[in-house]
Amino acid sequence: MKTPSPLPVTLCSVTDLSDMLTPKGPRRQPMKGFDDEFIDIVDYIVRITYRIWDEKQVDLCKRYYADSGNIQTLAGNVMGVDTVIKNTWATLEGFPDRTLDADNVVWSGDDNEGFYSSHLITSHMTNLGPSEYGEPTGRTARIQTIADCVCLENKIVEEWLMRDNLGLAQQIGQDGHEIAKRQALSDHESQNDLRDIHLNHFNRTMNTDVSGYAKKPSNPEDDATAFAQAVFGTLWNNRSLKQADQYYDYRADVNGPSGRRYYGAKQVISYIESLLEVMPDLKVTVDHVADVPYLEGARDIAVRWSLAGTHTGDGMYGTPTGEPIYILGGSHFRVINGRIRSEWTVWDELAVLRQVERNRLITGK
Structure with a gap:
């Protein structure tokens, strides 16, 4: 009897979100240490992002981020899971309806050395509360983010976050140059x-x-x-x-x-x-x-x-x-x-x- 070929890893770019949030079938790749519910690395990235941001289950970061993990951004490094949770709630205070739509997940690696995922995201949001950009304007925005993560045994252990923050500021009616000046003065x-x-x-x-x-x-x-x-x-x-x-x-x-x-x-x-x-x-x-x-x-x-x-x-x-x-x-x-x-x-x-x-x-x- 011929051994069936393994199922291919989820292709985010051509799979409907409803199918990605309710995956069916057996595990599609070895995932040592990951929760049994996840069928592959794409499934893991899409579903934990949806739970944390769209469903506002922010405390799940404690389950999915390493305690001493590091998120590198151009605006500074975010160290430790408690800081990740604090920053996530701060963002949601300013943009409580923010969603993170999975456009694509491109990945490499394995469960021994760690999976590397690059998550292309489109976010829709309304500025309904105070944020790092200023007082709420009530305006809506749509921006893109790329989040690159190293994932090992059910945890994100390192991340590089690239987000279009100037585009966001401009769309909600804030002056990006003035924001940059305030931030620079604070740094100085x-x-x-x-x-x-x-x-x-x-x-x-x-x-x-x-x-x-x-x-x-x-x-x-x-x-x-x-x-x-x-x-x-x-x-x-x-x-x-x-x-x-x-x-x-x-x-x-x-x-x-x-x-x-x-x-x-x-x-x-x-x-x-x-x-x-x-x-x-x-x-x-x-x-x-x-x-x-x-x-x-x-x-x-x-x-x-x-x-x-x-x-x-x-x-x-x-x-x-x-x-x-x-x-x-x-x-x-x-x-x-x-x-x-x-x-x-x-x-x-x-x-x-x-x-x-x-x-x-x-x-x-």
């Missing part, structure tokens, strides 16, 4: 360690050897890491922008932070040029890559990356300060026929403005 007066954290990441990024990046694999769908490195190596690090049409389909739909949207290779070039104008020496490192199937022959590729550069040029961040800028970013590429057809890229641009304003306080520029 308290002398917290956020600047040191950014400088450490800036130096790590600038000192990483990326010479092997700029070579596109012959079959990008079969070598996700090489493809991701080639995208950033060729277009960003080597500034070979004329090659953009080798990586982006002419119909490419690119969703960026703060509501930016680009269509096709030509507009992608303008997007990259806007950052090169601000930081002519910028450099990008690819810090993690995972990929899963999409439709037949296509792949969804998730990339966590770091960008570092010196603010020596005019542009969208104002008068140059001559100081370092560090960006923690995440991208989801949908690759069809060897090129990016859709892209979702998220970073916290409010935290970037905060860096710029803090640098102004230091330099007086």
Whole structure:
């Protein structure tokens, strides 16, 4: 008798939410130490997120987050499960109807070394209470988040959170630049360690050897890491922008932070040029890559990356300060026929403005 093939791990991008919240059938992959109810890592990520945020069972963080876990964000690190719970309730105070809709979960790893998941989320919310941005405005917003997690034995042990906070502030009617100035002044007066954290990441990024990046694999769908490195190596690090049409389909739909949207290779070039104008020496490192199937022959590729550069040029961040800028970013590429057809890229641009304003306080520029 032929042994039946194992069921494939849940494909979030093509599975209805109701099916993901009520999965049926046996476990689809080894999950040592995880609760018996979870059938695979995608199921785990989708359902615990839904329970914590949509159902407001925030105390479940104690079950699903390691006691000493670390969430890295561009606005500072969140240490320990108690702080995670406190911050979650604070967010819900400002946006009590906030939902986290699972657009995709791209994953890698196993239950021995730990699963790595990259969760692309769309959040809908109404500003009905006080928040870090100010008094409630009653306005609604829709933003995207990418949450990358390392999961081991039923716990998230490390996370990198990238959320479009400037887009959120703008949509609820707040002035992102004024918020960044207030936050920067608080950083400056308290002398917290956020600047040191950014400088450490800036130096790590600038000192990483990326010479092997700029070579596109012959079959990008079969070598996700090489493809991701080639995208950033060729277009960003080597500034070979004329090659953009080798990586982006002419119909490419690119969703960026703060509501930016680009269509096709030509507009992608303008997007990259806007950052090169601000930081002519910028450099990008690819810090993690995972990929899963999409439709037949296509792949969804998730990339966590770091960008570092010196603010020596005019542009969208104002008068140059001559100081370092560090960006923690995440991208989801949908690759069809060897090129990016859709892209979702998220970073916290409010935290970037905060860096710029803090640098102004230091330099007086």
